[in-house]
Amino acid sequence: MSVQLGRVTIPPEGSEEVEIGGLGIVWKIEGAEGEGRFSVVHHPLAPRALAAPLHRHSREDEYSYVLEGTLGALLGEEVVTAGPGTWVFKRRNQWHTFWNAGDTPCEIIEIISPSGFESFFRDLAEVYATGEPDLAHFGELCGRYGLEMDPTSVPDLCARFGVTHPLQNAPA
Numbered sequence: 001m002s003v004q005l006g007r008v009t010i011p012p013e014g015s016e017e018v019e020i021g022g023l024g025i026v027w028k029i030e031g032a033e034g035e036g037r038f039s040v041v042h043h044p045l046a047p048r049a050l051a052a053p054l055h056r057h058s059r060e061d062e063y064s065y066v067l068e069g070t071l072g073a074l075l076g077e078e079v080v081t082a083g084p085g086t087w088v089f090k091r092r093n094q095w096h097t098f099w100n101a102g103d104t105p106c107e108i109i110e111i112i113s114p115s116g117f118e119s120f121f122r123d124l125a126e127v128y129a130t131g132e133p134d135l136a137h138f139g140e141l142c143g144r145y146g147l148e149m150d151p152t153s154v155p156d157l158c159a160r161f162g163v164t165h166p167l168q169n170a171p172a
Contacts, residue, residue, distance in 0.1 A: 031115025
């Protein structure tokens with residue numbers, strides 16, 4: 001993706017986007033545009049979709065702003081739900097995950113600080129390109145981005161919060 005430095009507007013259409021198991025990723029502001037300080041992605045979430053296994057970032061904080069729908073999040077031991085206009089702060093080094101807690105689409109804008117992690121999603125799309133995730137490649141990818149991920153958490157998260165995820169039926 002070529003970065004358009006110096007933009008003053010970001011139109012709703014025309015951004016690079018992918019969808020992985022109910023989680024949409026739409027790149028809005030690349031790290032180079034934010035001079036490495038931040039990046040912004042738009043995450044449309046399908047109804048009752050778990051965005052990711054339980055995970056924690058060693059390098060980034062994430063700030064999620066709910067545009068529509070109901071976002072659920074597990075932040076350490078705390079479960080929160082957030083509606084439109086609400087911010088959810090996912091601190092670095094904190095185990096967390098998030099999902100669409102409703103039966104209608106949910107959309108969030110995510111600010112990632114500092115930037116760099118937005119590229120993880122491009123690499124993740126390659127892991128899922130064949131339909132079945134390549135777990136060895138997935139582990140290497142997480143290490144490269146300073147991310148601890150617990151894929152074995154997915155079945156319990158799905159049962160606990162009534163959501164679905166591509167790894168839902170993976171062996172624990």
